[in-house]
Amino acid sequence: MATDNMQLEITKIDQSRINSVDWDNLPFGKVFSDHMLIMDYKDGAWQKPSIEPFENLSLTPATSVLHYGQTIFEGMKAYKNKEGEVFLFRPKQNAKRFNQSATRMCMPEIPEDVFVDFIKTLVDIDRMWIPEKEGYSMYIRPFMIATDPYVGIRPSSTYKFMIFTCPVGSYYTEPVRVKIETEYTRAAHGGTGAAKAGGNYAASLYPAKLAQEQGYQQLIWTDAQEHKYIEEAGTMNVVFQIGNRIITPKSSDTILDGVTRKSVIEIARDWGYEIEERKVTVEEIITAIKNNELVDAFGAGTAATIAPIQTINFEGVDYELPEVSSRDFSNKVLEYLNLYKHGKTEDKFNWIVKF
Numbered sequence: 205m206a207t208d209n210m211q212l213e214i215t216k217i218d219q220s221r222i223n224s225v226d227w228d229n230l231p232f233g234k235v236f237s238d239h240m241l242i243m244d245y246k247d248g249a250w251q252k253p254s255i256e257p258f259e260n261l262s263l264t265p266a267t268s269v270l271h272y273g274q275t276i277f278e279g280m281k282a283y284k285n286k287e288g289e290v291f292l293f294r295p296k297q298n299a300k301r302f303n304q305s306a307t308r309m310c311m312p313e314i315p316e317d318v319f320v321d322f323i324k325t326l327v328d329i330d331r332m333w334i335p336e337k338e339g340y341s342m343y344i345r346p347f348m349i350a351t352d353p354y355v356g357i358r359p360s361s362t363y364k365f366m367i368f369t370c371p372v373g374s375y376y377t378e379p380v381r382v383k384i385e386t387e388y389t390r391a392a393h394g395g396t397g398a399a400k401a402g403g404n405y406a407a408s409l410y411p412a413k414l415a416q417e418q419g420y421q422q423l424i425w426t427d428a429q430e431h432k433y434i435e436e437a438g439t440m441n442v443v444f445q446i447g448n449r450i451i452t453p454k455s456s457d458t459i460l461d462g463v464t465r466k467s468v469i470e471i472a473r474d475w476g477y478e479i480e481e482r483k484v485t486v487e488e489i490i491t492a493i494k495n496n497e498l499v500d501a502f503g504a505g506t507a508a509t510i511a512p513i514q515t516i517n518f519e520g521v522d523y524e525l526p527e528v529s530s531r532d533f534s535n536k537v538l539e540y541l542n543l544y545k546h547g548k549t550e551d552k553f554n555w556i557v558k559f
C-alpha cells in the first residue's frame with residue numbers, strides 16, 4: 205500500500221464554534237468539534253489526506269455506500285487532565301480492528317501508525333474541545349465509506365476515510381435495563397458480527413426498538429443458532445461476576461473484540477481475579493441471579509465505558525441485580541480506568557499515548 209503520499213494538508217477554520225457549546229449539557233454524539241480529516245482512495249492508492257473545517261459532504265445519490273452499506277467505523281476517546289495534557293487509550297487496538305473490519309468488508313487498509321498519527325494530529329488541532337470535567341471526554345469517530353457512483357453490486361473501487369470528533373458526556377446516564385433477545389439475531393457464524401460494519405448496527409435497530417418500547421435500553425444478543433449463549437449488547441460487550449470469577453463471552457466471529465472488554469480482563473487478571481472467557485449460557489446467568497450468586501454485571505465499551513446492568517429481562521421476567529453501590533469489581537475497575545485514561549496512575553500496561 206502506498207504511504208508516501210500521507211503528508212497532511214491542514215486548513216483551519218476561520219472562526220471556531222467552541223463558544224457556542226453548552227459544556228454543562230453535552231449529549232452524546234450531537235456536538236462536533238471544528239475540524240475533520242479526509243482521505244480518499246482511488247486508482248488503488250490512498251490520496252493526499254487533509255484536515256479541514258467540519259462541514260457537510262456532497263455525494264451523488266448513486267454513491268454505493270448509500271445503497272449497500274459498505275461502511276466501517278471505529279470509536280475511541282481522548283481525555284485531558286488539568287495540566288492540558290491529552291491522552292489516547294490504546295489507539296493501536298482501534299487501528300488494528302479497523303483494518304480487520306476493512307478486510308471483511310473488501311475495503312483498503314490504512315497502516316496502523318498512519319491511522320494513529322492522523323488521530324493525534326486531528327485531536328491536537330481541536331484539543332480545546334476535549335472536556336476536562338469528570339465523566340467527559342472527546343469521542344473520536346474514524347470511518348470509511350464506499351464512494352463509487354455505481355448501482356450494481358461489487359466492492360467499490362473508491363473510498364472516503366474520515367475522522368471527526370465530538371466532546372461527549374455519558375452514553376448511558378443511569379444503570380441499564382437490558383432484555384435477553386431470543387428471537388432476533390445480531391450476528392451468525394460466517395457473517396460480519398466481529399467487524400464494526402454499519403449494517404450490524406442498522407440490523408439491530410428494529411429489535412432494539414421493540415425492547416425500548418418495553419422499557420429496556422439495550423438487548424443482550426444470544427447466538428443465532430440456539431439462542432442459548434450470551435454474545436454482546438451491540439453498544440458494548442458484557443461481563444458478569446459470580447463469586448470471585450469474572451465471566452465474559454469469548455470473542456468470536458459473532459462478537460466484537462472490544463478494547464474496553466479486553467482491558468477489563470487484563471486488569472482483573474492483574475488484580476488476581478479468576479477470568480473465564482468462554483461460552484456463557486443464558487441459563488447459568490439466570491440461575492446465578494436466582495441463587496443470589498451474581499454479584500456484578502456490566503457492559504464494557506468505549507462509548508458506554510463501564511455501564512452497570514440493573515435489570516435483566518428474560519422470557520418476560522425482570523430479574524433485579526444487586527445494588528450498583530454494592531458492586532466492588534465494576535466500581536473499582538471504572539475508577540481505575542478513569543484514572544488510567546487521564547494519566548493519573550502509572551501506565552502499567554503501556555496503553556497510553558500522551559501529547
Ligand code: COI
Binds near residue numbers: 280438439505506507
Ligand atoms: C463505541 O463504543 O465506540 C461504539 O462504537 C458504540 C457505538 C454504537 C456508540
